[in-house]
Amino acid sequence: MAVSTVGDFLEFHDLSADAIAAILERAGALDEAWRKRRMPQSLEGLRVALIVDDGGWRNTTAFDLGIHAMGGICTHAPVSLGGREAIVDLAGYLDNWFDMVVVRTPQLGQLRELAAHARAPVINARTRSNHPCETLGDLAYVRAKRARIEDLKIVGVAPDANILRSWVEASISLPIEVVQVYPDDWHVGEPALLNPNFRQSTDMRELEDADVIFTDSWPSGVPEGELAGYRISAAILERCRPDAIFIPCPPVARGQEVTADAMTHPACQSTAAKAFLLHAQNALMEWIAARTGA
Template identity: 30%
Template sequence: MTNHLLALSDFSKQQLQSLIVRAIMLKNESLEGVRHQQLAGRSVCLLFEKPSTRTRVSFESAMYRLGGQVIFMSAKESQLGRGEPLKDTARVLSRYVDGIVVRTFGQEVVEELSKYATVPVINALTDLYHPCQVLSDIMTVIEKKGAPENLKIVWIGDGNNMANSWIEAASVFGFSLTLSCPEGYEPNAAVLEAARKTGVGDIRLVSDPAEAMEDADVVNVDVWASMGQESEQEKRVKLFQPYQLNAALMGKAKDDAIVLHCLPAHRGEEITEDILEGTQSVVFDQAENKMHIHKAILELFIGGSTEVTNQ
């Protein structure tokens, strides 16, 4: 198994399933009062070029709850903002910490860091992928609905990094994924082609969101303009309006369908208040699960846990 977590397609179904099973176990043990100390004496550097609330706090809390220590560095506080070569940053940090969690813009940043680092590099978000988030989302799906292979999962809205990681997940786990995005805002074509070439999972693009929502078990939405796209906000609000998750659109899904949103949510844009706060919404359970999946990820990659099957 690779020593880094850069994209979901780098792993087998068994490896990812095992990671989620471990996260659920750690969650349940925490609820029972078990104090985890597997990473006592270990440290991780959170190297964030993009701001964050949930990703930062969930990774920090996960590391602390495993007994480890966290060093947080923004671009302003690191040499990344001053032009130091990534290969130098990777080699120096590898001598100080036991792992590097990176939240940045280009996927090439985490790839180069992983090439030169001698400690695990974990992708906490790039413009191309958001693998840790989608793992926590699938964990939530399993808790609420069972095995994803038996479900119809739908993505509505921008074909962004989340959509790309959902596509990779479908090609690994083998579930049905239907995406509905405005023309010109589809997921990355290379990611989609690579996923379809595996022959695993039923991955479809449907232009009409109402058609995509038919008989959906899981409905996933995200903001219409991500970080770095603020200048497109007004244009996107107009273009994406038919893709708003509201009562009419939810009426196309199954009565027991669940709603996912990785947050932060722009209420009244990609999702209405009544849907976000409704009985089908599991977004806050989903947000909590980020911490638990991060515990499992840190335990495996930094602690070399034998609790997770490396197949």
């Protein structure tokens, strides 16, 4: 098997704390450039394959828009990593034409296989196991608001699923504290993710001194009564720090993980935070291209 490219971004902790710091700082600069309509052409000539094998629209649309805004060429490739063509063959065919490959696909294992065989850097645009670009975008927003990310307490009221897992991945390489607050049955148990910067609780009072609070969808098929105590409302947000940043993950199910009044509370900054998906992903591509010769 070929060796994965040094510029791959498949799990958040693929990149060091220093690399993430540089990307987040650059995302802030690209936010300003975007607002002024003066985007640098630092991806000029970069040929990127965008593979959407698992629905969704936010971060893949941001990839497409960002690549073009920074001078690159983006082509939607109608490829499935679980299709008839072997992944090792797909890697070679994609390498014929593309300098970078961005993939949204269900299985992280298949994405790892593609990255292992492709010469081009591969970026994870979401799997069912993790969603590192989403976390990167949220962190870029938090840094823009707080001027730092070090020593922040980040609480996820979420089950063991892709959003939470990417925050846990981030805690492996970054100086942040991540706390999962949820019933025991949905706690993260994968040994590779457990680390000193991550802990678990069932106590919603953990939110009261959190710097950042995020949610994810309730698990399907679970009786409402089992999770009702983990629904975030405006009343809960009123007990939190006045500068707390609440980022419910879209799509938001009002009446399940959040109440309608939580979405209009001043702490809720989901729309503003998700704007930084574009800037963080642009900064990530720029960083990878500069260091790999893509």
